[in-house]
Amino acid sequence: MSGVTVSAKVNGDAVQYVCPPSESLMDVLRNRLNLTGVKEGCGTGDCGACSVTLDDRLVCSCLVLGAEAEGRAIGTVEGLSQDGELHPLQTAFIDHAALQCGICTPGFLVAAKSLLGRNPNPSEEEIRYALAGNLCRCTGYDKIVRAVQSAAKVMRKQKRS
Amino acid sequence: MPYETDYTNQKFSVIGNRVNRPDGVDKVTGRAKYGADASAAGQLVGKILRSPHAHALIKKIDTSKAEKLPGVKAIVTGDDFPDFTGGNRSLMDTLENCMARGRALYDGHAVAAVAAVDAQTANQALKLIKVTYKKLPHVTDVDEAMKPNAPIVHDWIRTAGVDPAPTTASNISQRNEFGHGDVETGFAQADIIIEKTFKTEQTHQGYIEPHACLATLGPDGVGELWVTTQGHFTFRNMCASLLGLDVAKLKVTSSEIGGGFGGKTHVWMEPVALQLARKSNRPVKLVMTREEVFKATGPTSSTSVDVKIGAKKNGRITAASAELRYQSGAFPGMWGMLGAMTSFACYDLKHVKSVGYDVLCNRPKVAAYRAPSAPMAAFGVESVIDLLAAELKMDPVEFRIKNAAKKGTQASYGPVYGPIGIGPTLEAVKNHPHMKKRLGKNQGRGVACGFWFNFGGQTCTDLNIGIDGSVNLTVGTVDVGGSRASLALIAAEELGVDYDQVRVTIGDTSSLGHNDTTEGSRGTFSSGMATIFAARNAVDVMKQRAADTWGIPVDQVVWEEGVARAKGRQNSNLPPLSLKEIAAKSPRTGGPIAGHNEVVADGAGVSFASHICDVEVDPETGSTRVIRYTVVQDAGKAIHPDYVEGQFQGGAAQGIGWALNEEYIYGDDGTLQNAGFLDYRIPVCSDLPFIDTEILEIPNPNHPYGVRGVGETSIVPPLAAIGNAVSNAVGVRMTHVPMSPPRILKAIEDAQ
């Protein structure tokens, strides 16, 4: 089967992979680059478990082709923690028990990071609408929203100091 | 407190703290491995071919073309699964559900499977398999299926539980009756009687992680299965008996599980993956698509329920009866029975009768969904309770309090209750600030109660103390929602060490004795109990070691807050020995220190919840928003309050989805029309408000810490609470769930 050779950046590191032209970025990340923190809940763009950033835009990686990532920067949950420290969102999710089974967590973290990048001080409603593309069946979202609120506060403080 | 028992005043040092879960870092960094996240060298990709028909005879399956496709390594059909069931009908049902045997029984029923070198080849191979079907008449509606001339799903079914035993086939697999007294007498005493029929549609558990496994099975009958499951021991036993394997030769490891809610208590495609692995002698990874999950796994019953309740003007219920018809999919179930058992469990009734029917349809085999069957029964009963209260001009909460079951009440399903929590949850609702909040235009408030049994079951844990005094706890119950944290708290409490000193691992099937599935809200209850006993066994060992070190009899040693102390005047010169010190010396005092426990943890204690819900209905569009929601539930002792609240909130959210949006939609051809998250819409973040919780801790006398099951009851009241709220908002009684915009508009229109 003929493949496309792609050069991209994943979580800051240069990578190269070969994939069939029809293969989704999600499958590339999971099966070729071993980044299984990217989860598949539906494969049709309806659950957000596969959320990644593509040049700082939040996308469902199941709806993007691997070939489309040529020359672009991809961010996954694996890149959230830096220098051995958890990202404030990761800490907040643990502190607030914002995960039960945890399958939706990587997607929520990537989506929430993207939200806070755009809007460091979102209201509850803004959080709820920004995360509406991510399904969670366990928590009822209550503790997720609280975790994002608290991480936003921490991040604003960090920025000031 | 009105519900004091011996356990109320137990003092705990770490139990009840909101500690961080031990698997948190793995789960927020993407490191945690779920069902689809494991791979093996040389693995093949498995895919399943499914019936496009609701009911059809499989006349022929021609796999010859697919077999010739390069890269295809194995193909299996029903013929590749010889009957090892020894006449056990329910095992045979499980096998037939995994792979059709001569007949496709529902849209999505597996008819063949392939293993190939990659997904593309496997998909291509599926297209090359030629199945010749002969379509048969089908039935997908529960009331239709009960009619005498309905298409018959299985011609061998004779309705059980009726006298005399029928001689002809029927779609009703069993009839179960519960109750006591004489309802006719009771209704004759009533001043007001209300009778109504309710319908609820089929919903799916909707876990975000699809079913997934990685299987190997050699020609020597030795195999391994990595799988997302609520019970790897149960999966092992089922797979072994379906495939004719020795139980000990199949090692099953449970991956992290991305939600189950009852849907991952039974095998669906795991035996198929193992059989493909055996045929190809290669590891096979089989991951379902979301469409497959909807079409061929786990939904809950659709139902049709008649409820009749009578009461006196003074507000006392004189009699209650119900007939509950539950659709169980293409195989017999016990769902109507559970509906009949739970329907009136919240109330103190002199005359009560409930009859449950289990009804076959050409739909996927029904599986448990949280507290299975209870929400639909509660929808009917709690709606009629509200109607009665309104007729009697009584406050609906007062009316419920007046009739609530209490200690000594004979439950509608039979036995007499011990101390129970329905009264306290209702009192808490009555006094909750939520009840005092003013409602606006187009808004309505609803209250409803719910009941669930909870169970314990077989459990086995292993506790090993390391040389540095840190503790390894191995349990066999899958962690579906944070139970590792609770179990580490329990071990820390019992041993007197810090929470951080304990690491909890979920053992695979070769490392522990049998553990029942994590269902029936048993995880923390039963593994918690086994952990307490295992820790006490380890403490006994440590006391002995201390006694030996001191050269005194062990009965002079006590264990307090993580140290061994020598009792008595004569020993006052002996300084206490800490767990750490004893552990450090263990290589020279008799070797490793461990505690082990096997237990059948029965006595999980029934639980009750009362929910309050405010909604706002748009009269133009019929769309409903939940604007405030409060859950009050009896949890026994809450080991880790965050995760107890999480269970309450998660159950309520699932109930809200069920009440307002979610439903399986079947076409006239018997095929499922909305097998995806786009058209089967579960609540998203912007659909819901914060969900308030109030935990009542009414200790369970059968557990050393007073723990009860908490996971399931929270899904029982929402359908009814929202039904009552919507009915109050629009002024029309809603009787059909989900209360989707078109249904609400129609109800308003019909009333005008």
Place this chain on the structure above:
Amino acid sequence: MEIRLSGILCQATGGASTVEVSGATIGEMLASLALKHPAIQDHLDDGVAVAINGEIYRDRTDQVIPKGAEVFLLPRIEGG
């Protein structure tokens, strides 16, 4: 002792909802019941639940039945 049965189990006892049996534990009680009403054996094999004074036991056959306890046999139940 007298035990009570409900649901589909009554069919196996010829419709009787109370049965006189003996036994100090759940296991002994069930054995005595099966001796009296062999048709119940199928249900016992599938599993039943026993409520003793309102507390439900599913598996523990060694559970002692206290004197004078209310014993209720229920069909086995499943959960999620």
